[in-house]
Amino acid sequence: MIPLTKTWDPADLIELREVYAFVVPFIANTTHVTRVWEYTMALEAYRRTLKWPLQDKAILDVGGAGSKFGDILDHYGASSFLVDPHVNTTIEDYTGTPADMIFAISVLEHVEQVTPFLDACWRNLKPGGLIFLTLDIWDCEGPDVAHFHWMRKRIFNVETWKRVLSHLQHRGAKRYGTADWAYHGHQLYASYSTASLAVIRGHP
Template identity: 30%
Template sequence: MTQRVTNIERFPPPPNLPPPTTSAGRLVHWLRRSLDLPVSSLYPHLAAWLGGLSGRVLEVGCGAQPYRHLLAEGCQYQGLDWEGVKSAFGYMVPDTTYYDGSVFPFPDYTFDHLYLTEVLEHIYDLVPFLSECRRVLRPGGSLFLSVPFQARYHYIPHDYWRFTPAALERLLSDVGFQHIEIRPRGTDISVACYKILCVLYRWLLGRASTKLLGLLMAPVGGAALAIGHLSLKTGLGSQDDTLGYIVVASKC
């Protein structure tokens, strides 16, 4: 008997928002980022890449623009997102063009750089989408993207794929990107710690009985968080099983 997969997400991921301007808000933002090992595995790589850019920059699937503040001063930022985000997530933000999810509403060769973080797994038609990314980049322009590998089913039902390095390289080279560099984010130890934290998150948001269990297991969660961050910093463990991947490529 086949079990029907639910399209209801009981425990959605916490929103990924830009840092507030107040000291207390920045502290809360730092804590939220620290508790999220996949975001922690992405943040330093993206900060280094964005901080070295100049010219026109497009963020595809920009959401609430959580990483825009990392851009180098003087960059011209443009966000792009699906027109359904307001009904799905309840927000619309400035400097963002909302579109129907097909052809990007920009001329060829518009941008010097393009980035998307944890977006590709939500795109069903990958080749047309990546072709659009390449089309709007000028010759010599660069692409940065991140994808999850070990992540729970999220933003249901719009979560379609998990990618290996071989798949990422083939997808990007097939649409014309070159100089493709793929880096793992974390190790199998990072993954194990992340899974423990996901279970605790689910327990703490669940019924009274599971909340109590989550509180009792909080020391285990603290240890998992510490070991997870240690694995991110030192590379402890095997990179054959990882939280996700970062890809940098260029259009020649």
């Protein structure tokens, strides 16, 4: 079974072909090839944790303005709510109902401060709920010079990716399932890739 915490490997979509089939109708014309892997992994995380169907589950799609992921969730019956400063508010300022699951697809590299963002996600998650996020990653240290660096606040490497998990674990999170910390090569513009992270909040 593919770990939900891992870096992008093209072979993943072969193993996840059933979930990938749910995603395909929505991404046929996308120019963001990484979204195919990210959306498939995100739906796989949902399938394993909260199970199908998606109905009657409260989901926060954090930072997802303009993406197709909310369309996928809505199409399959999820009660998703977009939290995005370009539309309504930030997750740090969100005061709505806590969620069964929080998705943050390619958001963490763009936020001003990582720690308050993670803390806000945690605060807005129900006991038993899951946070699934993806982030830009490479196998280097030092300043971000990878493609699209001008659009990011930061790029992660394996060590800083692990620190994201560590911070959430200090809040009481448990990593969901196994992890594959290997960097499976540059998948984007021959300079960087994408990684995922899945954590669950235990019941009090």
